[in-house]
Amino acid sequence: xxxxxxxCVIPEVACIHDAGFAAHVQTLLxxxxxxxxxxxxxxxxxxxxxxxxxTDQPVLQQPQMVVFAADHGLAARGVSAYPVDxxxxxxxxxxxxxxxxxxLARQHGVALNVVDCGVARDFAVREQDPHDKLPKAGQPxxxxxxxxxxxxxxxxxxxMTAQECAxxxxxxxxxxxxxxxxxxxxxxxxxxxxxxxxxxxxxxxxIPVAQVTGMGTGLNAEGxxxxxxxLEAVLAKHADVTEPLxxxxxxxxxxxxxxxxxxxxxxxxxxxxxxxxxxxxxxVLVASRLQPAVLQRCVYAHRxxxxxxxxxxxxxxAQPLLDWQLRLGEGSGAATAWPLLPSACAILREMASFASAxxxxxxx
Numbered sequence: 001x002x003x004x005x006x007x008c009v010i011p012e013v014a015c016i017h018d019a020g021f022a023a024h025v026q027t028l029l030x031x032x033x034x035x036x037x038x039x040x041x042x043x044x045x046x047x048x049x050x051x052x053x054x055t056d057q058p059v060l061q062q063p064q065m066v067v068f069a070a071d072h073g074l075a076a077r078g079v080s081a082y083p084v085d086x087x088x089x090x091x092x093x094x095x096x097x098x099x100x101x102x103x104l105a106r107q108h109g110v111a112l113n114v115v116d117c118g119v120a121r122d123f124a125v126r127e128q129d130p131h132d133k134l135p136k137a138g139q140p141x142x143x144x145x146x147x148x149x150x151x152x153x154x155x156x157x158x159x160m161t162a163q164e165c166a167x168x169x170x171x172x173x174x175x176x177x178x179x180x181x182x183x184x185x186x187x188x189x190x191x192x193x194x195x196x197x198x199x200x201x202x203x204x205x206x207i208p209v210a211q212v213t214g215m216g217t218g219l220n221a222e223g224x225x226x227x228x229x230x231l232e233a234v235l236a237k238h239a240d241v242t243e244p245l246x247x248x249x250x251x252x253x254x255x256x257x258x259x260x261x262x263x264x265x266x267x268x269x270x271x272x273x274x275x276x277x278x279x280x281x282x283x284v285l286v287a288s289r290l291q292p293a294v295l296q297r298c299v300y301a302h303r304x305x306x307x308x309x310x311x312x313x314x315x316x317x318a319q320p321l322l323d324w325q326l327r328l329g330e331g332s333g334a335a336t337a338w339p340l341l342p343s344a345c346a347i348l349r350e351m352a353s354f355a356s357a358x359x360x361x362x363x364x
Contacts (some may be wrong), residue, residue, distance in 0.1 A: 001047060001220050003099065004254055005015045008175060009166060009169055009249040009261070010264060010290055010291065011129045011265050011291070012042060012119050013264060013267045013268050013291035013292075013294050013297075014268075014293060015293045015296065015327050016051065016052065016054070016270065016293065016296050016297075017296065018051070018054075019083070021051065021054070021056075022047070022051055023333050024048045024056065025046075025051065025056055025308065025348070026047060026276040027273075028056055028353075029046060029047060029191055029347075029348065029349065030147055031038045031227070031353040031354060031355070032284075032347070032351045032353055033351065033352050033353065033354055033357050033359050034040075034350070034351075035061055035362070037066070039295070039347065041101070041319075041321065042340070042343065042344050042347060043343040043344075043347070044084070044139035044319075045299065045321070045340060045349040046058070046342065046344035046345060046347050047348075048299060049272055049299070049341060049344060049345055050345075050348060051296075051301070052270060052271075052272050052296065052297050053182060053270060053272065054208045054270065056348065057169075057348075057349050058345040058348060058349065059107050059345060059349070060181075060182060060183045060272065060342055060345060061180075061181050061182050061183070062180045062181030062183075062186065063109075063111065063181055063183040063184075063185060063274075063338065064108045064110070064111050064113060064179045064180070064181050064183065064184055065101065065105045065111065065112050065113065065185040065187055065223055065331050065333075065334070065335060066113045066114075066115060066175070066179070066184060066185070066186065066187065066262060067094060067101060067112070067113065067114045067115065067184075067187035067188060067189055067331050068115045068117050068132045068172075068187070068188045068189070068255035068256075068259045068262070069087060069090075069091050069115060069117060069118075069119050069188070069190060069192075069255055069351050070114055070116075070117040070118035070119055070150065070151070070190045070194075070253050070254035070258075071084055071087050071118060071120040071150030071151070071190060072084075072085070072150060072159070072191065072192035072193060072196060072253055073150055073151050073153035073154065073159065073363060074151070074153055074155060074159070074192050074195055074196075074230070074234070075150045075191050075192035075323070076153055077153065077155055077230045078223070078226060078230070078335055079192050079194075079227045079231070080160065080191045080192050080194075080195075080219070080226075081215075081218040081223065082191050082218075082321035083229060084120060084150075084191050084192070084193070085292045087120070087121075087189055087190055088119050088121040088123070089189050089192050089254070090122070090189050090330075091114055091116065091142075091189065092123075094112065094114045094140055094189070094330075095114060095126070095140050097140070099207070099320040099330055100297070100328055100330055100332040100335075101187055101330040101331045101332045101335055102140065104332060104335035104336060104338075105331075105335050106138055108335060108338050108339060110185060110335060110338060111141075111181075111300045112140040112141070113140065113141050113143060113179070114139065114140055114141070114142050114143065115143045115171075115175065115258060115295075116142065116143065116144050116145060116146050117146065117147065117168060117171070117254040117255045117257075117258040118146055118147050118148050118149065118150055118151065118168070118253070118254030118255065119146065119150070120149045120150040121147070122146075122151055123142060123144075123148075125134050125187060126142055127176050142155050142224065144174060145171040145175065145258060146159075146169075147168050147171070147254050147295055147310070148164055148168050149256065150254070151252075151253055151254055154199075154234050154237070154238070154250060154251050155230060155233055155237060156237075157237075158238075158249055158250045159162075159196075159249065159250060159251055159252055159253065160249045160250075160252065160254065161249065161255065161341045162245075162246075164248050164249070164254070164257075165248055165249035165252070165257050168222060168244055168254050168257035168258045168260075168261065168333050169258070169260055169261035169264075170259050170261060171258050171261060171262070172257070172258040172259060172260060172261025172262035172263060172264070172265065173261040173265040174261075174265075175258075175261075175262060175265075176261075176262045176264060176265040176266050176269070176271075178246075181271070182270075182271050183230075183271055183272040183273075183274065183341070184262065184263075184266040184267075184271050184272070184273050184274065185274040185276070185331055185334040185338065186262075186263070186273065186274065186275055186280040186283070186284075186285075186331060186333065186334060187276055187280065187329070187330050187331020187334060187335075188255050188259065188276070188279045188280055188329055188330070188331070189255070189329065189330060190279075191251055192253075193253050193255065193256070193279045194213075194214065194278060194279065194306060194308075194328075195213075195227065195230070196251065196252055196253045196256055196279065196282065197256075197278045197282035197306075197308060197309075197312075198213045198231055198308050199234055199235065199251040199252075200213045200247060200251060200252060200256070200286060201282060201285065201311065201312050201315070202231070202252065202287060203235060203236060203238075203241070204233065204244065204247060204285060204286070204289060205281070205285075205311070205312070205315045207311055207315075208234060208313065209228060209231045209232055210228050210232075211307070211308075211311065212307060212308030212311055212312075213228050213231060213307070214305070214306040214307045214308060214327075215228055215306075218303065234251060234294075235251075238250045238251060239341075244286050244289035244290055245290070246258065247286075248286050252286070255279075255327050256279065256282060256283050256286070258282065259283035260283050260286050260290075261351065263283055263284055263287040263294060264287050264290065264291055264294065266297065266315060267293065267294040267296075267297040271295075271297065272297065272299060272341070273275055273297050273298045273299065274298075274299050274301055274334045274337070274338065274341070275298050275299065275300045275301060275318075275334065276301055276302075276311060276329065276331045276332070276333045276334040277301075277302065277304035277306065277328075277329055277333050278304050278306040278308055278309040278312065278327075278329075279329060280331070280334075281300070281312050281316070281318075282312065283307060283315065284316065285312060285315070285316065288316065295316060295317075295318075298318070299341065300313060300318045300319065300320040300321065301320065301321055301322060301333045301334040301336065301337035301338075302320050302322035302323065302324060302326055302333040302336070302337060303320040303322070303323045304325070304326055304333065305325040305326065305327035306327055309353060321337045321340055322336065322337050324336075325364050335350075
């Protein structure tokens, strides 16, 4: 499969490693009124956010949860325990405020954006649709960025054409340009998309698909074995496809491709990218193969219950904040972990040093 030239839509993501600034932030943390390192991962999180934003007084402003939704032709092969109608029904649930991510985003004051990247159904016109009319505070916004009514069945041929893949990536880039704030939380919805994540991981990291495939939405043991057999057939069908964009077009989803563009643009803008679970991490994996410095901007919310997610995190040398066996998706893990990020920033900004508080340091 021939891939179109994507240079015009792939944002350049510069390396932000600054050893001097990183050492400065670490010194500030070490001099807080506590034993060195005693706040553990919270200190590491504060350090990472400071380095992403390039300031020792980090403030996370107007965080945006973006749930990317699309359907998958492969779902017709029985790789999910739920019917494809659940995708559009859950989009309606997001917009009505009844989903887990809706509740958590509302609780934490995170703006909720839902993107129709390729759902196999059209949605009714809503009051907040016009570009010049934002929804009221606390209400979600639906972004219409449909490239197609779902992907093709990738067991029979490419899931997307190269042009569709390019358009989806471009949509993600342009969407982030329109979003305020300096933090992007990733979410997704698409029946069959754990299969997409398994395929991307297997092909890009060279791991047998049987090791990275789990129950998804709740398949039983027999269903998982059937799913593995289908995915092995997909990989065999596209045995000659190895380049990241070609792999994404051949076996990916429209929501994953749009998310790749969003991740690239957020990274180029030095936003903090809060990665949810297996599917969102697969988008980061693809984006990092295009622009490796993407990984410097990411905070990983949790390790999901999907077996492939742990292997994917290890491949990215990523340390998740939580390990609670979450596997819902939607961005629910990112929203659950979110309060830890403002807390980490507050520790760096507001906690007194031994010198400023007049507290004696550790005795020699």
